[in-house]
Every structure is written in structure tokens, then in C-alpha cells.
Amino acid sequence: MIRDPLHTPLALALTLLALAVWWNADFFGHELLAEVAIFAIFAMSLDLMVGYAGMVSLGHAAFLAVGAYATAAMTVFLGWPASLAMLVAVVLSAGAAALVGLFAVRLSGVFFIMITLAIGQMFYAYFFKSRPFGGDNGMSGITRPDLGILGLDANDPVVFSAMMLLAALGVYLLLRVIVRSPFGHTLIAIHQNENRLRALGCPVQRYKLAVYVIAGTLGGLAGSLTAQHTGFISPDLAFWTVSGEVLIMVIVGGMGSLLGAASGAALVILMRHELSDENTWQLLGLPGVMSHYWQFVMGIFFVLVVLFAADGLYGRLTGLLMAARARLTPNRQREDGNVSR
Amino acid sequence: MNILDPTFFAIQFLNGLQLAALLFLLSIGLSVVFGLMNFVNLAHGTLYMLGAYLGLTAVNLFDSYWAALLLAPLGIALLGAVFYALLLKRLQKESPMKQVLVTFGLIFVGFDTVRMVWGALPQTIPAPDVFAGSVTVFGEIYPAYRLFIIGLGILVLLLLYFGLEKTRLGAVVRAGVDDPVMVSALGINVDLAFFAVFCLGCFLAGLAGVAAAPVFSLFPGMEMSVLILTLIVVVVGGPGSLWGAALGSLLIGMADTFGQVLFPEFASVTIYALMAVILLLRPHGLIPARVVR
16 A cells, blocks of 8 residues: 555644634534534544445444433433443444444445445434424433533633544544554455455455444444534434435545545535525625525535546545656556556 | 224225335335346335325316326436436346445435425325225225225236236246346347346336325325335345245335234334344245246
């Protein structure tokens, strides 16, 4: 594998960018930043499965909902502190992912898409009908962790968005370690040629199950954080369009790149936010009523991205840089090529 | 409410049959496209919704339900043809993920198009005069229009059966499902047959939309629940199989109707669980379209 020269500089640049935005943000800016950070975690967790192991799931939102509902149940019903609830929610998500994964990883290709969709919708249907969890009304009154020891208040948007950014950074570093480990390389190998790996005696199913559990666990973490962020949850968190949207985030940013997935999440959330704002349209000289139809624009954007830019922002950027470098130093590039072969 | 009460049972059975007939009209198009072309069209529910709304416009223009029942599906078939030419040809060679996501994007486009053109408020198409009344079934009053939907479903099933078994196009389609490469090698234009089948599937989705409109109200978002039910029918019955789609529709129609009445808490969950179990045990469905090798 060719080492990715862009990775570390881009990671640093993105971190600095996030810090700069955090420093300059107003109240709503912090709310938006927290949302971006949470969905960056969610998208990165899906990217591990889709981009690295090649398992395309259309039911990842199920774990977002499990994490969120578990957090809500424990803070609202049992009165547990949010930090403990978050821990238990993550463990429960891991359990749910293990249970679902046991069945789902037996299938591949379009059948894997279908079964994850069915199971995801099963979670949606359950939460939608369940009376203890408030049915289609959802639940509210979810608390945030008590940071009194540090002299901070998590209900302050400035503090909370910083917490979410730290969480996203932590998840990124964790996934980076996973991806670069022998385990991660095996995932990429399974993606490239599953039969060969099987012939080599690799327990492919077990690897797939492990990825499914890791992705589900981190998805549950994102769910717990989103419950703490909004203080309110509803079955819509588990709806399959949420799974579709996060898949689009991963594609927009670039599959198989954690930074790509994170930036894809940021891009999609910011687009959604801007397109549903009247001022954006008026600024472009268009009628503000267009903001009611932002989904139309997003839909067309989704189609165009999948059709014409499926290697995502990150892939495009790397490609451009590689091409530029090849033009500047033609001889070295040829040597590199020989080495990598 | 007792399941053993024969009147109650009969009424629920008819309701289940009516839902099954609608699901059949919807799923057969999706199923054949899935089985024949290996293409998953998530926008199939959107075609259903657009069919219903085109029907609404046709009713307003011509003041005739029957004009709507014919014209709206034709409009949807035309839309399908455009969709085929612009996107499907290109997507057919792509991975299932790309197919799923492109058609996922189209769902949003269709959703907002309906909101722009027809507004977000729920609307309805009145049943045609002939079927506007009720009939007495087993001593209970039952809307005649629902019986019409059941009849329409059975009629389409029979027509498709004879079309598949007795016509040349049907023979090409059956052979194409079994082995498309061999059929093209014999000098038959499989792509043209697939195009015809795709347009027919769109026509039937539009037909389902108009047929369902007097029973369910029209609103942007009506396509979402229908799409998932249709996908379940296709997977349960077996992609590409006529009798599979019929059996799947019957199973899901009945399970949903009786489940909602008898165990409202679990009904929706069990349908998804059923789909998951069938996917695991028989990924090619209950009645596979081709011999599973």
C-alpha cells in the first residue's frame, strides 16, 4: 500500500480549523459545531465498515437510536448521571450490534444492504410503538454530564461543543489506530478479495462481525451524544433515511478515509443548515421561499455526488496532489511507483 | 373483538386482501427490475406517490376517475422511460451501493417536487360513482371500492401470468431472468425487453397510486412506508418472480392487517423480523425466479 502523504497534515489542518471555528463561534455556531462533531463520529464509525471492510449498511441509524434511547432511559427514568448513562449506552449498543451482526454478516452485497435496512426499520418500528419510550412522541429531559469537578458547566454551548470536538478527535485517533493495525489491513484485504482471504484461512466472518460491533458501538456513542446535545429524542433517529444520509456523508467526503467521512459529515450538515435558511437564498439573489425546498437541492446533490464524484472530496484532493507532485518531480514519482509494486 | 367471530374475520380478511392487491401492483414492478436487471430502485415508492398525484390532477382536469386510472400510470411509465434513459443505463453496471444511493437522492427530489406542485396538505381522490357505495358482506357493510381494488389486483396478476407464459416478450423475459448472457448470445435484444418491463413496472406503480388514492389520503411522505413494505414483499417472495410477488403480497398484506388488529404493539416489528429471517434462510425468497445454483 502506498502511504498517504496527505493524511497527517490534513488531520492537523482540520483540527486547527475546528479550533478556529470554536473560538469564533456564537451561540448557534456552537450548537452547529456540536452537531457536526457528533455526526463526524457517526460517519467515521460507518466508514470503518463501508470504506474499509466494504460492508455497505443501510441500517446504521439503529445504533444511533439505541445509544440515544438507552441514554434517555437511564437519565430520565433512573435518574443516573449522564456520564454513567453514556457508558452503559455504549455497552448496550455494542451488545445490540453483536446480536444483529451475528445474523447480518452472513450476507453480502445487495442482500447485506437489505437485511441491515430491515433490521434498522425493526428498531424504528419498535421505538415508534413502544409506550414506555414515549412512542412516536419520543422522550425529553435528557441531562448532560456534570463537569462540576472541572469547574465547567456542560449546559454552556461553548463547553459542550468543545466536549464534542474532543470526543470526535478521540474517536478519530482510536479508529486511526484500528485502521493502521494488522486488523485494519485485514479488513482492507477482505474488501479487495474476500475469497482469497478465505482461501488463506482467514476467519472472514469473525472479522466482519468484529467490524460490525466496533461500528455499532461508536454509532451508539454518537447516539448518546446526540441525545445529550438536543435533550430530546424520537424514533426518527432510527429511520432508514438517517442511515442513507450518513452513507451519503461518507461518500461525499471519501470512502475509506476517516478524515473524508468527518468532513463529509460537516459538509452535509452545513449544506442542510444553509439551504434551509431563507437568508442564504436571498444572498444568492433567489426567492427565500426556496428554503422550504432544500431537500430538492440536497437530493440532486446526492445524485450528482454518487454519479460523478464517488471517490469523494478526499479522493479528489489526494488525486490532485498526486498529479501535481508527479508533474513537479517526474523521476521520483516513477521510482515510487516501482517501489510500491 | 374476537378472531373467531366469523364476520370480523371475514372483514379483516378482505382488508388484508385489499392491501395485498395494492402491494402486488407495487411489488411486481420492483421485483422484476430487481430480479431481471439486478437493480434496486428505492424511488419505486416515489413513482407510486407521483402516480397518485398525477391521478389527482387528471381527476380535476377531466372530472373522471377512469381517465385518471388510465392517464396517470401512462404518465408514470413515460417518466420511467426518461429515468431509464438518463440514469438506469448508466447505473446498471455500478455497485448496488451506488444504485441505492442515487435512487435514495431521487426520493428527496420527488418529495419536494410534490410539495412544490401539489402542496403539503393531505388530499384525496373520491371513489368512482359505480363503486362509491357499500355492499353487504357476511352481514357487514363493506365499501365496494375496496372490492374493486381486490379485483384489479387479481386481474393484473392474471394478465401478467398470461403475458409471461403466452407471449413472445414473456418468453424473452423468463429466459432473460434465467440467463441474460445466453439470451443475448442467441441474438435477442434483452435490453429492449428489460426496457419494456421497466416501463410496465412503472406503469403498475402509478396504477397502484391511483387505485390506493380513494382509500388512503395523498400527502408528501406517503411513499416512505409503502416503499419499505414493497421491498419486504420483493425479498420475501423472491426477486424477479411473479408468483413470489403474489405470495409475498398476500403474506405481508395479511400479516400487517391481522397484526395491526390482534397485536398492535408487535405487528410492525414482526414484518421486519420476517424479512430478516427469510433473507437469512432463503436469500432468493420463497419462490425463487431462477434455479438457485
